[in-house]
């Protein structure tokens with residue numbers, strides 16, 4: 256962190272939960288109101304919103320128009336994450352509020368995406384259960400699949416997608432991507448749309464930036480059928496970008512080979528039908544959850560707030 260400056264008179268509203276060490280650091284520098292933890296956060300903001308100058312949220316708990324209306328003196332909102340789809344960007348821009356993110360998590364997210372793909376190919380969770388349950392003493396685990404040398408597709412070649420691609424180069428894969436922007440600076444093959452991508456590759460990585468929840472899902476039955484019974488679908492973006500009931504059906508009927516999922520439609524609730532499947536690897540939205548990255552993200556939140564309230568401007572703002 257850049258400085259030890261503290262601002263005991265500056266009141267901040269937490270609109271999303273933070274790691275304990277981030278909370279501690281915030282509390283040592285600012286006056287903190289944990290409104291997200293109240294039974295009715297908006298009622299809490301109706302009481303105290305008038306004196307709030309800063310807010311702190313995260314990728315899944317952004318700054319909405321309602322928050323903004325209840326905090327007339329709000330100057331800055333620091334998100335501990337990079338997801339913007341839960342924040343109302345037009346409302347934020349209208350009021351001239353600074354919104355900052357923590358662009359320090361791309362390596363971890365890409366690491367997890369590749370881990371999920373390897374886990375699906377080599378059936379690592381299944382193999383682990385096989386050893387623990389002593390099934391190994393009586394039978395052999397069905398054969399896994401090779402990741403090296405496969406054709407892989409990345410939907411969304413942004414800062415996460417590019418890191419996934421770089422890692423997959425080491426696995427001697429052929430790399431395809433679909434993105435509105437065709438990049439001239441990468442050696443990967445551009446295709447025009449998600450459907451073409453799915454019918455071209457063995458493993459499909461969803462790395463696109465999220466639409467807000469409630470928008471029509473961008474990935475549904477046609478994509479799963481194009482990937483086919485040997486296809487593998489990986490999602491480290493957002494659960495609501497995917498038609499989850501169709502994904503479950505495709506996996507149950509083996510029209511889709513396997514899926515590695517870190518995100519779900521209604522986290523932390525994961526449908527029992529999905530949890531019951533053997534051809535899925537499931538993780539609880541942990542793509543950036545390493546000690547190192549969580550500390551770096553927390554430092555980024557604090558540094559932005561300290562810099563802003565010291566009059567030096569925000570450091571990693573998106574508005």
Ligand code: DGY
Pocket residue numbers: 313314315335336337338339543
């Ligand atoms: C993000 O930063 O958006 C992560 O998904 C955590 O919410």
